[in-house]
Amino acid sequence: MSAPVDSLPIERLAADLGAIEYSVDERVLRAKSRDRFAQSPLLREVMRGLTADIYIAPVSKEELRIAVGSCARHRIPITVRGGGTGQFGQGVPLTGGAVIDVTGIVGVLGQRLGTVRALCGTLIADIDAEIRPTGWELRMHPSTTRKATIGGYVAGGHAGIGSCQWGILRDRGNITAIEVMTVEEEPRLIELTGDAVNIAHHAYGATGIITEIELPTAPAWNWQELVIAFPEFAQAVRFAVDVCESEGVLKKVVSPQQHPLPTLYPDLSRLIPEGHSMVLMMAAEQSMPNVADLAADNSGAIVSRCDEGTGSYRLPLYEYTWGHSMMHFQRKNRGLIGLLALYPQDGLYESILRVCEEFADLGPTHVEMKRFDGGLSAQGSPVWEFESQEHLAEVTRRLQAAGLSIANTHTPTLLASGMKPWAAAEAEFKRRVDPYRLLAQGKSDDEVEDDLIRSTQLPNSGWSYRLTDSTGESDTAALDPAPTAANGVTPESVR
């Protein structure tokens, strides 16, 4: 890990910033150096006290270029910050330096050919709000859409609401273009398209500062929020798999949660009969007859149905699914924990139930249905009370032995996580865009402190993706993204 940044370069950087907003106030630095890592009992300990030396808040790409060029000249590490909702400590500056907050760089730049292009700091929900009157919406969003930026989602997230229909961000065609800014004395902009977008996706900002993103859109249906109660979890899972495998049924989220998990949501528990499991679902209005039939076939009762965002519960329904579920569970019991495990696509229904039964003593199961690599899967695990790192490692090993793929989502480092393939293309691109290795220090390299590695280490089978071949070489290696000048570049001129 690099030595702490001494104060002289920071003063020189501050002097270069002119009218660009910045702060060296300790409270500001502490607040802006955190993300939501406290969801992990391992990260809670090791991330404490890691702060940046300066906070910078540019409000345009031009201000960003000035700040980044100065950081490059003075060799100051950079951590980019969006909404700060990452859960793996990706947004924590491990080696100090500058936190560059891009939430002031906002705006939808335009729509064309079923895509939308936006500046990196735009809130995801704001993009949907702006394009919905045209009849379109983003294919997917995280459950944090009201707080997260589009740049942070693409740099730090991976899937969400919409993934049961469209797959994950990494799947071909789910990100159409990413523009990144290099970290050089004279920063350049580089446009990534095709498979090369995955060099910047889920790289925690290590392979360039994302400045603009172009994403495909989907028809904006009249989404219905459904709470469906099932006497048995097996019926909930059967329904979830069948509704997802019914490709003509339009859905956005399908979230089976085993009894007694529904009782952990004060807003929802009154809707669910005692002892029942539930599926939280968003379905298009025209698909409702099929959804109702499938629910009835599996003894499910639709106990609440309403237009999106109008439920008797406080929040949009998707804020009780995906990463939000654990947030609610931990409000009831801070010790609860789960794993981001992937269930095998073959025999999905059987494997969810087999694992659920085998781990019944550990805790009830919560999964999210999602497609990836062209097939249906589920992500989640039993939910149980954290005991120790050793016990967590043991549970991870047992779940892996039961056939689940598990990346380590309790570490801020890409290599230890295994969730993103880091192959020749990523390493080579990083050399080009970040020659002084200032970006996301400690997250993509082997300079991470032993201590951090030791205290967050878990068995790791990674997540296999079809895009990565058996040698670990990503098939993006052959692509040569086009460099462009940083100033005066319009979206049209770089395509």
Ligand SMILES: Cc1cc2nc3c(=O)[nH]c(=O)nc-3n(C[C@H](O)[C@H](O)[C@H](O)COP(=O)(O)OP(=O)(O)OC[C@H]3O[C@@H](n4cnc5c(N)ncnc54)[C@H](O)[C@@H]3O)c2cc1C
């Ligand atoms: C309650 C809860 C629910 C969640 N649900 C989901 C979910 O459904 N799906 C999902 O995928 N994730 C989920 N997450 C994780 C997180 O919300 C998403 O990944 C989110 O989209 C991150 O966006 P952000 O703007 O908050 O990014 P930040 O947390 O600010 O940043 C995330 C990472 O990206 C980097 N980064 C940010 N902006 C840029 C940029 N412009 N250029 C380069 N690097 C950048 C940061 O340095 C950091 O490494 C959830 C988190 C919480 C706390």
